[in-house]
Amino acid sequence: MQAVVPNVQQPIDVNISPELESGQTYQGRATFYDAANPAGGKGNSGYDVLSGDALAGITAINNVQWNASEASGAFLEVSGPKQTDGAAPIIVQVSDLLYERADGLDLSAEAFFEVADPVDGVVDIEYKLISPDDNFVTPYGNSIGQGIVVEGIPESNPYYGAIRLNNHRNPVESVDLLEEDGSLVPLERGSDNRFVLNTGSAISEAQDLVVTDIFGQQVTLNDVDIASGSSADVVTGEQFDIV
Template identity: 30%
Template sequence: MARNTQYVIFTLILLLSLTAVSRAAPAASTTIFLPLIASPPAPIPFGPVHTGEGTYYNATGAGNCSFPASPDNLMVAAMNHSDYDNAALCGAYVQATGPNGAVIVRIVDRCPECAPGDIDFSREAFARIADPVDGRVPISWQLVSYPLPGPIVYHFKDGSNEWWTAVQIRNHSNPIAKLEALDGNGVFQEIPRTTYNYFVAASGLGPGPYTFRATDIFGQTITDSGIPHVENGDVSGSAQFPPPP
């Protein structure tokens, strides 16, 4: 009887010890791996810093550059006639700084009455850099290489055809310097640019498809073959211009 009692007591002590150890044991640690989220590329300023005056107007996104209206994005502006330079800055991105801050705008129009260095902003963009009640404020600005999603886009003008071909480049990160088309002899021929931002082959480029070579102001090129003619339509290119070299 005593032996049985001792056995029961020993068993109870053993069970209590195991329970205490189990409760005291630390919980297994868990490591959580979070995905790395890369920051989007930042705009890269380049070229000289210009100074002038900033004003604003009721912009729609359309204008002398012949881009369509962009009611969902009115961070746009009109460039003074001198810096507009025969549409050379159409579609370019500019970082402008005023008394109250900075803003990046896309050039969509020409301001013929503006002095060199001046920019006429959309009302929405002007409000980012100054109080609209001021109307006219001192600014500084610089061109930027602006990272854009997707490739460049070729847009053929309404009325464009094989005998009079007018094409425009849209969605470009850097200002466009020139556009060339491959002729029947395998030689690239530059297409003249108009003040309304179309490259126009007055004698036409034929029925297509075409091989185009677009060059930005840094001399970087994108060559696209098999581009069909789509009157008043868009055709995507194969790539986007990289940042300045």
């Protein structure tokens, strides 16, 4: 009689670093969730809820690599059992936090189907951070080459300047207000991936912002209105280089 080989999952990497690293392949478990109906109405990154084919392009990431929302918007190349059998790896964008685990990803159900049979429920995967090229179109509809997208915050006002960023090629480490004298005033990053200016003074005009990615690259976004109360997105045309 032929022995039955159990489906033994890979051990969890207990030494995983909070910050995603270029060139590093991570191993972990993948599960899936209903990304069309996230808890709380939106994922923890604060991005719009998607529908249709776009759902196959998003994931939640473990509570270590979430790194206080720094992983928001990151692009990951993922391989699972179907890739072992010859399928091409998939690319997903981080849009949510996987509270319950310190390893792996909680893929949208649609993305999980691209790497494994849903009846398996939990599978081993490999994933790595990537810098998509300019022609890559994100689940939210813009190409990387169009530049970083500034998402307006409806609650913003002259005493509460706030924005959220999407469509950035690499994860964002910080956002700073660029003063006329060249000095930088940091915006505070919230758990919902919004950046807030806390100066105690009213904001009377559009601002220039310096955005820094996790590799130290910087781009300047000019004339960004962080206090208008508008929910409109602004496509900036400015983008980080490929790493």
